[in-house]
Amino acid sequence: MLYENFEPGVIAPTRSDSPVIWFAFQAGQLMMFDDGQGASVPQVVEFSELNVDYGSTYFLGLYYGQPVYAVHIPDDVTLPEPFFLKDLRGLMMEFDETVFLIAGRALQIVQWDVDHQFCSRCGTETVFHGTDRAKECPSCSYTQYPRISPCVIGLITRGPEVLLARSASFPVGMFSTLAGFVEPGETLEQAFAREVREEVGVSIKNIDYKSSQPWPFPHSLMVGFQAEFAGGDIQVDGVEIQEADWFLIDQLPLVPPTGSIARHLIDQYADQYADQLRR
Numbered sequence: 148m149l150y151e152n153f154e155p156g157v158i159a160p161t162r163s164d165s166p167v168i169w170f171a172f173q174a175g176q177l178m179m180f181d182d183g184q185g186a187s188v189p190q191v192v193e194f195s196e197l198n199v200d201y202g203s204t205y206f207l208g209l210y211y212g213q214p215v216y217a218v219h220i221p222d223d224v225t226l227p228e229p230f231f232l233k234d235l236r237g238l239m240m241e242f243d244e245t246v247f248l249i250a251g252r253a254l255q256i257v258q259w260d261v262d263h264q265f266c267s268r269c270g271t272e273t274v275f276h277g278t279d280r281a282k283e284c285p286s287c288s289y290t291q292y293p294r295i296s297p298c299v300i301g302l303i304t305r306g307p308e309v310l311l312a313r314s315a316s317f318p319v320g321m322f323s324t325l326a327g328f329v330e331p332g333e334t335l336e337q338a339f340a341r342e343v344r345e346e347v348g349v350s351i352k353n354i355d356y357k358s359s360q361p362w363p364f365p366h367s368l369m370v371g372f373q374a375e376f377a378g379g380d381i382q383v384d385g386v387e388i389q390e391a392d393w394f395l396i397d398q399l400p401l402v403p404p405t406g407s408i409a410r411h412l413i414d415q416y417a418d419q420y421a422d423q424l425r426r
């Protein structure tokens with residue numbers, strides 16, 4: 148994943164009269180408007196210029212040297228013309244990769260603050276930490292950091308074939324890689340092997356890390372692997388996974404779109420396998 152031309156930060160620089168970039172979220176959706184060339188996020192000096200009621204603002208960093216802020220718009224605010232809300236998931240293909248990552252960061256920070264208004268230990272109202280991205284309890288000093296949930300995802304290979312599965316929530320006909328959340332005390336590799344065993348009943352070996360992708364819906368970090376089949380017959384759990392099968396890498400069913408880590412892992416193996424054949 149690229150993260151070019153973005154320098155993250157917590158402490159806002161001194162404000163100037165140059166416009167800054169605003170990623171404003173209401174109920175998990177991004178506030179945009181049409182600038183004549185497509186949907187865009189506002190760039191103004193002060194968010195108040197937009198005549199939209201808003202809550203807290205959060206400095207995120209610099210994109211090409213321009214300050215970027217996240218903003219929370221409370222649920223009961225009605226957006227005036229020309230603004231509208233967009234689900235960030237649908238913007239993955241439209242946004243530049245770095246801009247999508249910054250927007251995802253904005254969404255996670257806003258949602259984290261909304262969800263951590265009070266200390267989870269003693270119930271006192273929390274305040275922002277002076278220098279870190281954290282919320283502190285002024286009463287018991289408990290500190291709450293943004294929550295990130297690691298989720299393993301991976302492609303299982305058997306020579307020219309890959310194991311793909313479909314869950315009930317997928318669009319009709321779509322198959323993808325297996326995935327699941329990491330449990331306390333597990334390594335990422337153990338978590339992936341366990342998920343595979345639980346969901347399709349096979350064992351795997353040679354588990355290799357490939358790449359990762361933040362997935363801010365609501366706070367996952369997808370950690371991508373490739374592994375080789377080691378043994379067992381496919382037996383789906385029938386709950387999370389409805390159907391699973393081996394597919395030839397050059398005769399795949401409908402798979403997730405470009406931009407997703409699942410697709411990246413599949414495409415990567417297709418390239419790797421084609422390279423092997425050429426040797």
Ligand SMILES: [Zn+2]
Nearest residue numbers: 266269284287
């Ligand atoms: Zn407390």
